[in-house]
Amino acid sequence: MRKIMSPLLSIFLLLPSLLFAQERKVIVPANAAKPVGPYSPGILVKDYLYVSGQGVRDAKNNMPEGIAAQTKQCLENVKAIVEAAGLTMEHIVHMQLYLEQMKDFAEVDSVYASYFPNDPPARIVIGVTKMPTDTTVEMTAVAVRDLKMKKVLKLKSLPPFGQASSAIQVGNRFYFSGVYGNSATEAEATMKQVLADAKLKNKNILLSNFYAPFASAVIPMRELPNQAKAAYSVIAAKKVARVNGSANDCAADGQTVYCT
Numbered sequence: 001m002r003k004i005m006s007p008l009l010s011i012f013l014l015l016p017s018l019l020f021a022q023e024r025k026v027i028v029p030a031n032a033a034k035p036v037g038p039y040s041p042g043i044l045v046k047d048y049l050y051v052s053g054q055g056v057r058d059a060k061n062n063m064p065e066g067i068a069a070q071t072k073q074c075l076e077n078v079k080a081i082v083e084a085a086g087l088t089m090e091h092i093v094h095m096q097l098y099l100e101q102m103k104d105f106a107e108v109d110s111v112y113a114s115y116f117p118n119d120p121p122a123r124i125v126i127g128v129t130k131m132p133t134d135t136t137v138e139m140t141a142v143a144v145r146d147l148k149m150k151k152v153l154k155l156k157s158l159p160p161f162g163q164a165s166s167a168i169q170v171g172n173r174f175y176f177s178g179v180y181g182n183s184a185t186e187a188e189a190t191m192k193q194v195l196a197d198a199k200l201k202n203k204n205i206l207l208s209n210f211y212a213p214f215a216s217a218v219i220p221m222r223e224l225p226n227q228a229k230a231a232y233s234v235i236a237a238k239k240v241a242r243v244n245g246s247a248n249d250c251a252a253d254g255q256t257v258y259c260t
Contacts, residue, residue: 025044048258049087051143053098056077078141096123096140124209125178155194174209243257
């Protein structure tokens with residue numbers, strides 16, 4: 001499995017080819033939460049919109065009281081970027097949900113479900129110790145421009161955790177929900193079965209993040225759902241091109257390149 005490190009607030013590890021830079025559009029919604037660092041709220045490039053991590057503060061930098069209201073504000077921040085790109089929440093195909101307290105998940109997921117009542121995105125849920133601006137909930141998102149490209153997959157080996165789909169296929173690309181296990185070995189074995197159920201193999205992996213709540217993990221987390229000890233988050237493709245001569249271990253789906 002490919003192990004990748006990624007900062008919470010970065011655009012979702014997308015490196016568009018410079019040859020297609022003219023198709024890259026920065027999305028900054030009006031009267032919405034401002035970025036807390038040197039990054040763009042959203043990037044629209046070719047078929048995809050990539051939404052940077054959104055927290056629970058509003059345009060005036062205020063944080064509402066209570067986890068339900070905070071979750072709603074976080075989703076409204078995501079929604080503002082999505083709609084500024086001319087899309088809707090239905091266009092979202094993948095989400096990363098970060099929680100300060102995993103015990104809040106049920107309440108967070110209840111609010112989340114109201115934004116995705118049908119065919120929700122694939123999603124990974126992870127618990128972290130501290131997020132920027134003391135936010136309690138943070139979400140990143142990937143959306144597709146054309147809903148006709150979105151296909152929901154129901155995989156027996158990957159029952160959804162909460163309001164999520166097992167996987168979403170978008171053309172050549174597959175976004176999987178988080179795969180959890182009681183050990184790294186168990187999580188990896190399950191991930192292989194998930195890939196097989198989608199008629200894919202390890203060689204089809206574009207990006208694989210490995211999470212575990214211990215210090216020696218590549219991406220250490222405070223906790224995972226259901227007291228899991230390890231988790232994988234994977235993006236794959238039917239056809240994957242390896243980038244020769246790159247300084248990092250990179251793979252490409254068309255003009256989109258994913259790197260360690």
